[in-house]
Amino acid sequence: MLWIVFAGFFMQTLDTTIVNTALPSMAHSLGEKPLDLKPVVVAYTLTMAMLTPASGWLADKFGTRRVYFCAILIFVLGSVYCATAHTLTQLVIARVLQGVGGSMLLPIGRLAVLRNIPGEQYIAALAFVSIAGQVGPIFGPVLGGWLVQSASWHWIFLINVPVGLVGLLAVRRYLPAGEAGVAPPFDWVGCGLLSLCMVAFSLALDVPHGASHALLWSLVLAAVSIVAALLYIPHARRHATPLFRLALFREPNFSVGLVGNLVCRIGSGAVPFLLPLLMQLQLGYSPFHSGLMLLPVAVAGAVSKRWIVPLVNRYGYDNFLLVNTLIVGASIASFAAMSPGWPLAVSILQLATFGASNSMQFAAMNSVTLKGLSREDAGSGNSLFSMVQMLAIGLGVTIGGGLVSLFSNELGVAAPAYRLAFLAVGIITLLSAFVFRRLDGEALNPVRRAV
Structure with a gap:
């Protein structure tokens, strides 16, 4: 069962990152400008943001196995439609269908683990499943670049088909059905x-x-x-069971964390979209080369996760987030310096710094936002938090791509437009440091060790 949930989460995270390195090739094939393919990314993330809250209700209403089976099936069908799209409009519609399936893969999988794994094994099981969230971003850009260069961009979607078919068979065979028909009214x-x-x-x-x-x-x-x-x-x-209770916002750190997440993740969401475009369109990298260049981001992000607990225990959430946000914003702005002939070692250092600081930022922001919620509000707060995360990724792509288009139109050339866009989204990320200054450090109650 854990492998089934792992595979579903892996497909979702892989598909979030694999598309970015293929965007220039997709644009050329469809006869569009690369920046005009923003909706291909935004449609997927926005659909997931809208439908994630309904996933738990659907599992209660129709049963975990049935809903998870349908989620994989819809995701696979959406992948096939993406691969067969001949116009940008068709591709965006197909990505929406993919997002419908993707919105249920992680929440339903996590719910299946919660309901079927004993309490003493639950943390270990969830940790195993979460590895997919680290592996997907590592393989996504490289695999996407390799498939585009070796075959065509269509294969970044077709690769989901065999994985999904095996998943469908495994769900029917190994995933417990779960109770159905006991869901409360959905808002x-x-x-x-x-x-x-x-x-x-x-x-x-x-x-x-x-x-x-x-x-x-x-x-x-x-x-x-x-x-x-x-x-x-x-x-x-007025509603007896609203989608999100207003009492959620009485917890001050939840509100601050939610706003800080939204602002900070705009920059983090723009980077995976803008970097492959910069590398392929301005620096002359091949799709596979640009995918390889994103490896330091994912690897450094995976390695740095072990640093977050000792750093927070030593300095506290408020101080850590203030300093780390400045590092994330500065690393994003530093990408503006990349140009033809830029030293490879410096590029790798920039990318690794961004990957490590960004990974720790996500972990700290997640903890801060949800830490003070009561047991009654934890599920609802986590659902709203997931919506904001997906929304922020879409906004990052929209704002980042929009800034490049705006600066290109004003300046008449694209190269400085990318530099200015990286500076702008880096500054937006830096602004979230002012949001995190409003955190209630006493309420977070970190265990600080003596210096």
């Missing part, structure tokens, strides 16, 4: 309001620069997003 209205809020906000930031009445459209969509968010407040007060 579809609340889910719809928050989904409208996220979609409208994302579209407001992605209105084409040269479009007619672009500013007006952005303002209208931003207004729709704000109104949807405000309408959720009275709805949550």
